[in-house]
Amino acid sequence: MTLEALHQLFLEFPNICTDSRKITDNCIFFALKGDNFNGNAYAEEALKKGASYAVVDEKRTDHNDQIIVVDDVLSTLQQLGQWHRDYCKATVIALTGSNGKTTTKELIASVLSRKFKIIATKGNLNNHIGVPLTLLSITPETDIAIVEMGANHLKEIEFLCKLAKPDYGYITNFGKAHLEGFGSVEGVIKAKGELYDYLILNKKHIFFNGDDPIQTNRLHSYPHKSGYSDNKQYYPITFLDADPFVRLTVENLTIQTQLVGRYNFTNCCAAILIGHYFKLTLDLIKQGIENYSPQNNRSQIIEKDGYQIVLDAYNANPTSMKLALENFKELKASNKVVFLGDMFELGSSSEKEHQELSDLAISMNFDALFLVGENFYKTKNSLTKYRSFDELAQYLKTTKFKKSTILIKGSRGMALERILELL
The missing domain is CATH 3.90.190.20 (Mur ligase, C-terminal domain)
Structure with missing residues (x-):
């Protein structure tokens, strides 16, 4: 089956499942493999539970029209996500960084949803499996897709960018995370910076923290960018306090968040900047920030x-x-x-x-x-x-x-x- 034909099938049955324990009616089951499991073994079970089709990559002796055999299930899932991203033509905002990715993603989604139809990465499904699944959740009605990208080794963000083809991007920060895979903070900067590399190469727009010298130095001469800062050099957003919840001001408007810790200030700033760029009123931006409440053991x-x-x-x-x-x-x-x-x-x-x-x-x-x-x-x-x-x-x-x-x-x-x- 060609990728185009598989995509037509997906449009008819637009639910993907990769876990045979969580089959929903009329989904397409992708039989992924891992160190301790082989989804191929559960293809028949998935169909009995209500899946319309199963995509496998192990040759079979029997013939079943509901089972689609491909060379590599994971690669097929990734290619299908990339194809669907092009098909729907939604605007894609990608974000990565060492800390604060998921909170920032949720804040951006909370703000932009005041004006646009959006989808965003669910939970932290931000890897080589999660990103294509996020892309496949885009609908023809989606205005903006917010795609979180995680990485624990070099070239991973580069690969995810090829799938998602972001129009905009933001890096939260460069910190001491996944040093086992990156080797050093310099390795972290290089790996997370792969998002910058893609955006710059393709002349796409970058959102950035104007108080972070790593970001400002890298983007000094790049024209397609928007920044925020606490020093009025870029879009000015001022930190007030965090005792315990962050308060800030923007254009003389005070915003009281439900987020603990000064470290969440920049996460809020990114969402405010992006809302401002997409021409939301300050009242809508304020609603988006103030109505967001952290979940899942995060601050x-x-x-x-x-x-x-x-x-x-x-x-x-x-x-x-x-x-x-x-x-x-x-x-x-x-x-x-x-x-x-x-x-x-x-x-x-x-x-x-x-x-x-x-x-x-x-x-x-x-x-x-x-x-x-x-x-x-x-x-x-x-x-x-x-x-x-x-x-x-x-x-x-x-x-x-x-x-x-x-x-x-x-x-x-x-x-x-x-x-x-x-x-």
Whole structure:
């Protein structure tokens, strides 16, 4: 079957499923493979559950009109997403960066949806599978598609750009994330900068942080750009405070967000700048920012049994961990308690980064500080440390804190949100 013919089939059955446990009626099942699974083995099951077609890449001896055999299922899914992106001709805004991608994406979506029909990456489906699935969620009615792109090695953003062909792009920042794959911060800059490379090569428009010298230096002579800054050199947006929620002003209008931490200021700025570029009124932009509430363990404020909890346990790297600690230090609150969980994917830098983070946390003199995980357990200090979450859980089951303000921060694999059940 040609790609064009497969796309015509997709237009008739416009739901894609890659998990045989989540089949919906009349979907097309793509039998992806992984290290521990082979979707080809579940093609028949998917059809019995209601899928209209199954796309597989293992030769079969039987003939079934509902089963489409291709050379490579993943490659076919990616090519189909690229084809559909061209077919629908929606405007595509791509964004990447070390920290804040998903929050920024949600803010941009909240703002632009006040005026346009938009689709955006669901959750963090931002990789070589998630991006084509996002592209396939575009409809002929879609005005703007907001596509988040993640990467943990070089050339990944470059490849995703070839699929999505963005008209606009934004990079949140360049931080110490996925050092195991990138090798260094310089590697991070090069990898995330692949979005700039694509946009510049194709003379597309770039949104950028005018207070970030890495971005301003790179884009100094590039004409197709729009920036924001706190110093009035670009579109002026001024930070007011974050105690605990970020407040800012733009064109003498104050915006009160539901986002914790000064580090979320630039995420808001990006959404405001993009809304301004697409000619939304300030009132609509304000509505979009103020109505957005973070979910999924991302900078959430939770009130529970007398505790005020800053839950930021979706992910962590040295940059985001440092910013979270600095913000927590600035909060006007008494009896501050901090739980820090291991940071992953740091490669040979892991020992150094965990030591530096624990030293920083000690210097801030919190009322209580707990380190959780194998990497933090190896740090050289006299802090209370637990090798595993289970060890911490045993302690929490027998301990009561007085009324406290608590920060919970760690990588996704640590799942530190489980602490909430134990307080």
